[in-house]
Amino acid sequence: xxxxxxxxxxLADPGDEDPAVTRxxxxxxFPKGATRxxxxxxxxxxxxxxxxxxxxxxxxxxATGYGExxxxxxxxDSFPGASPTLFQTSIHxxxxxxxxxxxxxxxxxxFPMTGRGNLVAQAIQTALLSPAPRVLVCGGEExxxxxxxxxxxxxxxxxxxxxxxAEPAGALARIALQPVEANPEEISLEAFFDVLARREPxxxxxxxxxxxxxxxx
Amino acid sequence: MLPAAAVRLExxxxxxxxGDAVSTHSRLLRGERALSLSPVLGAEGGEAVxxxxxxxxxxxxTAPPNWLAQLKxxxxxxxxxxxxxxxxxxxxxxxxxxxxxxxxxxxxxxxAHLRYGTPSxxxxxxxxxxGWGSNVTTLSHACVSAHLGLLLATxxxxxxxxxxxxxxxxxxxxxxxxxxxxxxxxxNSGFPAPYADRPTGSIGLGDGAGFAVLSRERGDFTIAAQxxxxxxxxxxxxxADGAGFAACLGPVKTAAVERKLWLKGxxxxxxxxxxxxxxxxxxxxxxxPLVSWKGSLGHTLGSCGVVELALAVESIRAGRAPGTVGxxxxxxxxxxxxxxxxxxxxxxxxxxSNAFGGAHAAFLLTHD
Numbered sequence: 001x002x003x004x005x006x007x008x009x010x011l012a013d014p015g016d017e018d019p020a021v022t023r024x025x026x027x028x029x030f031p032k033g034a035t036r037x038x039x040x041x042x043x044x045x046x047x048x049x050x051x052x053x054x055x056x057x058x059x060x061x062x063a064t065g066y067g068e069x070x071x072x073x074x075x076x077d078s079f080p081g082a083s084p085t086l087f088q089t090s091i092h093x094x095x096x097x098x099x100x101x102x103x104x105x106x107x108x109x110x111f112p113m114t115g116r117g118n119l120v121a122q123a124i125q126t127a128l129l130s131p132a133p134r135v136l137v138c139g140g141e142e143x144x145x146x147x148x149x150x151x152x153x154x155x156x157x158x159x160x161x162x163x164x165x166a167e168p169a170g171a172l173a174r175i176a177l178q179p180v181e182a183n184p185e186e187i188s189l190e191a192f193f194d195v196l197a198r199r200e201p202x203x204x205x206x207x208x209x210x211x212x213x214x215x216x217x
Numbered sequence: 218m219l220p221a222a223a224v225r226l227e228x229x230x231x232x233x234x235x236g237d238a239v240s241t242h243s244r245l246l247r248g249e250r251a252l253s254l255s256p257v258l259g260a261e262g263g264e265a266v267x268x269x270x271x272x273x274x275x276x277x278x279t280a281p282p283n284w285l286a287q288l289k290x291x292x293x294x295x296x297x298x299x300x301x302x303x304x305x306x307x308x309x310x311x312x313x314x315x316x317x318x319x320x321x322x323x324x325x326x327x328x329a330h331l332r333y334g335t336p337s338x339x340x341x342x343x344x345x346x347x348g349w350g351s352n353v354t355t356l357s358h359a360c361v362s363a364h365l366g367l368l369l370a371t372x373x374x375x376x377x378x379x380x381x382x383x384x385x386x387x388x389x390x391x392x393x394x395x396x397x398x399x400x401x402x403x404x405n406s407g408f409p410a411p412y413a414d415r416p417t418g419s420i421g422l423g424d425g426a427g428f429a430v431l432s433r434e435r436g437d438f439t440i441a442a443q444x445x446x447x448x449x450x451x452x453x454x455x456x457a458d459g460a461g462f463a464a465c466l467g468p469v470k471t472a473a474v475e476r477k478l479w480l481k482g483x484x485x486x487x488x489x490x491x492x493x494x495x496x497x498x499x500x501x502x503x504x505x506p507l508v509s510w511k512g513s514l515g516h517t518l519g520s521c522g523v524v525e526l527a528l529a530v531e532s533i534r535a536g537r538a539p540g541t542v543g544x545x546x547x548x549x550x551x552x553x554x555x556x557x558x559x560x561x562x563x564x565x566x567x568x569x570s571n572a573f574g575g576a577h578a579a580f581l582l583t584h585d
Contacts (some may be wrong), residue, residue: 077323080263084400087401092357093574108445
């Protein structure tokens with residue numbers, strides 16, 4: 001069994017808030033002028049990570065199924081005169097990079113991951129396998145427009161970030177993965193966000209056959 | 218960061234515009250350039266830029282994607298196992314997955330393209346086509362994606378979660394990505410000349426796919442150290458002092474003490490990154506010859522780490538490494554090998570890659 005302690009947690013659930021409103025609301029959380037080109041997901045993930053006070057020796061694991069849907073839509077619509085800024089912004093790890101680059105905050109390990117029903121388990125396993133003293137697990141989605149209408153973007157905007165370490169003192173929760181021989185159940189990133197938001201315990205077989213337990217203090 | 222523990226490399230293979238690993242290696246030794254000038258937006262035209270497409274396929278995406286047959290032929294060469302089962306994990310890495318299908322959908326309105334357009338839809342489809350189980354983990358970190366697959370697979374093996382793991386990587390170019398790099402002005406009408414000190418830089422883009430089977434016990438090759446580092450300085454530029462390169466190479470240097478090395482750099486053909494990379498590699502590993510193969514194959518994006526791993530393995534097996542095809546003197550460093558050279562006197566190769574956001578990755582490959 002591998003386990004860590006959840007030392008800090010930050011969640012964002014802005015509902016149907018327009019990206020421009022999110023930008024205005026979070027403007028003060030970022031260096032002056034930095035938010036102009038940031039995506040809604042970048043703003044939300046960046047603010048959530050900021051709540052965890054990132055350190056240089058942290059590792060970061062980032063989970064998202066769709067990533068920067070709005071930037072992707074706008075980039076695709078920019079052809080034939082493709083936008084270089086939207087091209088950069090639409091790449092998968094962009095949300096975390098937007099946040100960390102605005103703060104000039106280097107990190108050693110950064111694992112951007114994607115997937116569906118096994119993504120949560122895989123992201124947590126990646127975090128638990130990291131030798132870094134503290135691992136920041138973050139993720140989220142942003143609500144798409146025409147990609148959503150075609151079933152290839154998230155219907156909900158949300159972001160999460162939590163810090164894991166081997167230190168039990170003062171922990172909010174304990175999280176563990178134990179390999180088992182059993183049929184797994186899928187858990188979406190959105191469902192896991194709701195578990196965290198409601199501080200619900202978790203005890204289920206996930207991913208490729210591992211028991212994921214989340215026990216709150 | 219701490220170097221990951223060593224892991225055995227049981228098998229590796231790749232696919233490029235020059236064929237499989239054996240064919241690509243031999244054609245690189247002959248100095249062949251796979252890149253040719255083609256319209257940047259495929260059927261929609263645009264400036265002619267250097268692209269290297271595998272197997273004669275077209276740049277414009279089809280439904281299903283026209284690269285599936287080539288991926289299947291590559292997958293047929295992977296040692297057989299119950300891949301994707303609980304103890305045989307698969308780590309899929311790519312930068313673009315099937316995003317060219319979203320470009321095709323937006324241009325044509327054909328719904329069939331949507332089945333491959335997101336990373337998870339694309340990987341789920343591939344897993345079905347290749348007969349894998351559900352134990353498939355997907356990573357996407359632009360052009361260091363394949364390195365992350367190797368690192369996470371290594372950790373999975375060392376945690377005792379599996380005795381053997383498959384890292385599978387692919388990136389097939391489309392107008393989505395050619396248009397993006399063209400907009401950044403680094404994909405232009407010039408052919409790439411990695412590490413050449415010239416007035417204007419340029420890259421080429423190429424198709425690439427590859428695999429690596431990692432094992433705790435089996436294999437003649439060893440990935441003896443792995444390192445990653447993320448500058449988070451600028452989306453498309455590195456810190457001017459080269460600190461990011463040095464931070465990534467440091468742990469690999471520690472593991473390579475007393476070895477006689479050669480270096481497979483990232484070397485896309487951009488000027489500032491090429492200058493910083495060659496300077497850092499030369500300073501960290503003095504006297505080691507440095508090559509890049511992207512002047513022939515183009516930049517194979519998220520797949521390049523494993524594609525070039527397979528070519529490094531082939532170079533060691535054949536006893537000769539291809540030179541930096543497409544480049545010419547003067548270069549940023551005298552270490553740049555323009556011609557092929559014998560690997561017989563070397564007992565290790567450092568393979569390095571870089572990506573958007575100042576991401577760096579490197580590993581040390583040794584042979585028993």
